[in-house]
Amino acid sequence: MSGPTVAIWKFASCDGCQLTVLDCEDELLAIAAALDIRMFLEAGPAQMLDHYDISLVEGSITTAHDVERIRDVRARSGLLITLGACATAGGIQALRNTADIDACRSNVYARPEWLDTLATSTPIAAHVQVDHELRGCPIAKTELLATITALLAQRRMPISAYSVCVECKLAGNPCVLVAHGTACLGPVTHAGCAALCPSLGRGCFGCFGPSESVNLDGLRSAFGEIDVSDDVLVHLLRTFNTEAPEFSEASNRYRAAGPEGTTRRDP
Amino acid sequence: MSSDAVILDPRSGMQALIDALDTAGYRVLGPVLRDGVIVYDDVVSESAMPTGVRVEQGAGRWRVFQDARPERFSWTPGADSWKRFVFPARSEVLRIRRTDGSWTTGQPAAPDRPLALLGARDCEVRALGVLDTVMLGPNHPDARYAQRRADAFVVAVTCGEPSSTCWCTSMGGGPQPHDGFDLRITELSDHAGHRLLVQPGSDRGEQIMAVLPGSDAHNADIDSAAHVVQRSVDRLPVRLPGAELPALLAGSELHPHWDDVAARCLSCSNCTMVCPTCFCSSFSDHTSLDNDEAFRTQEWASCFQLDHSYLGGRPVRATTAQRYRQWLTHKLQTWTAQMGTTGCVGCGRCTTWCPAGIDIIEEARAVIGSQMVAARLQPVDVYVHPR
Structure with missing residues (x-):
């Protein structure tokens, strides 16, 4: 040893x-x-x-x-x-x-x-x-x-805090949000997984939590364009990183904006 | 008769072209429809390339439609660009190994076959030219890039079906490439039938053309190609005055519209990743667990990443407004003074692949449209150290 x-x-x-x-x-x-x-x-x-x-x-x-x-x-x-x-x-x-x-x-x-x-x-x-x-x-x-x-090696510990989108583009993945209309948290999610879910055609579930620069209201608008409801967005945000401050603040606000279930649509 | 142009069958002629390039020693890359998007990848058979594929593009939206029509180039390019092959997204640039107390240094091997890029539009051919001025510039020429580019055989294609996000005619381009290619294909479909007009742009292009099983093109074919070009030009209105943009955007650093964009911008880096001229990269070092081997990699980077402007203990461009302004004004304004070319070729990728649907043209217009406001503002980004 x-x-x-x-x-x-x-x-x-x-x-x-x-x-x-x-x-x-x-x-x-x-x-x-x-x-x-x-x-x-x-x-x-x-x-x-x-x-x-x-x-x-x-x-x-x-x-x-x-x-x-x-x-x-x-x-x-x-x-x-x-x-x-x-x-x-x-x-x-x-x-x-x-x-x-x-x-x-x-x-x-x-x-x-x-x-x-x-x-x-x-x-x-x-x-x-x-x-x-x-x-x-x-x-x-x-x-x-x-x-x-x-x-x-006493080197700076390398963590990429940018979005999962970068990893998708490095990998050459099709954008599931733009090309398939799939709800994907990639634009607000911290990199690190090498875009595992989008590489398999699924939207990102945000399991690495918020990226260094998060605009959830912007993502909410983008989801609106592909007919993804607040309900789906709130469910996505309230998983593994539900209490990450950026996710928690946004999901609470979107939940407060409308009663649960009224806008439910399957992703 | 025009002996410097040949007519090819859209299927067997395409296969003959792939075979001729392969025989000449090239790794043939071409369009492939995969998971609902056009990507560039190795093609061995013409049947792997799209047929009857149409694309609907909008801000933040891409949809593909397949029908029974025989057209080979009725699609417009996707997020993928040829940049991926001449400037890979990730590459190893150095590897050193310690054996018996001494270090050996190795450079990664060059790609074994030169590249043939089959299906490059005018915007893409011009993008390669823009990338050349950066990567081959006098101060820091990239030898590996230089090798890949010098050897690359470019088969350009006249754009017969521009998409609604295309704006090449605003940025000095158009549907038909005029230089920077070895062969140029124009797909014709008229009363004389469906066929490909192939014209050379270089000596090696002529050499490949000479072995293709084509018939000599007639003047009617050349006229038909001109009609294709005109039809596309008619569908490509000039949306911004490209040559005047550096002057029009000057002094816009503190324009209030950047905050408006920042409310929508996700700072996700997609626009820069899909841009065929964005050249930023970062290097990182890696070591083995036994510390006896180290290697350095190069990876695409983006001005939307906080690390990109990290200087003196903080990101110089900490806000999304600053980063979006940096991206747009670099592309449309400051690049010209820096590199001597425009930084944007008008391909529209940044608009299509923005998840938030931000249209670079609309944002530039909003800023330019109120330059009177911007002109009264002072330059910016003067860093004041927090006390």
């Missing part, structure tokens, strides 16, 4: 981002040789150290215990890098933030009183300082590897 000591932590999440680490199949041996991974419960290592050079954090903060634990992780970490939509924006579980948590609890669990949870799901950066964020639901393997190799 050599290289910086690393811990990978899980908070409220589906483990998909941790699995993306393990999905680096061809590179796993090289990763294991380059990083001294001491804590990664998903894969086995469970050494609690006083200090890790790098902590990778998956998941959002949803319990009082989480709040304490992320502070402890922060105190033990040199660099703290968050992985994925839960850790960077609260994840899909942040839909609770605008719902009645008691109703959710009793709808889902037979014994809701056994459940100890906060009313909100919040990103890691709402609680401790975060040094770098990898977006996505889940994160992209390419961005993870680019981040690790940049750290090892």
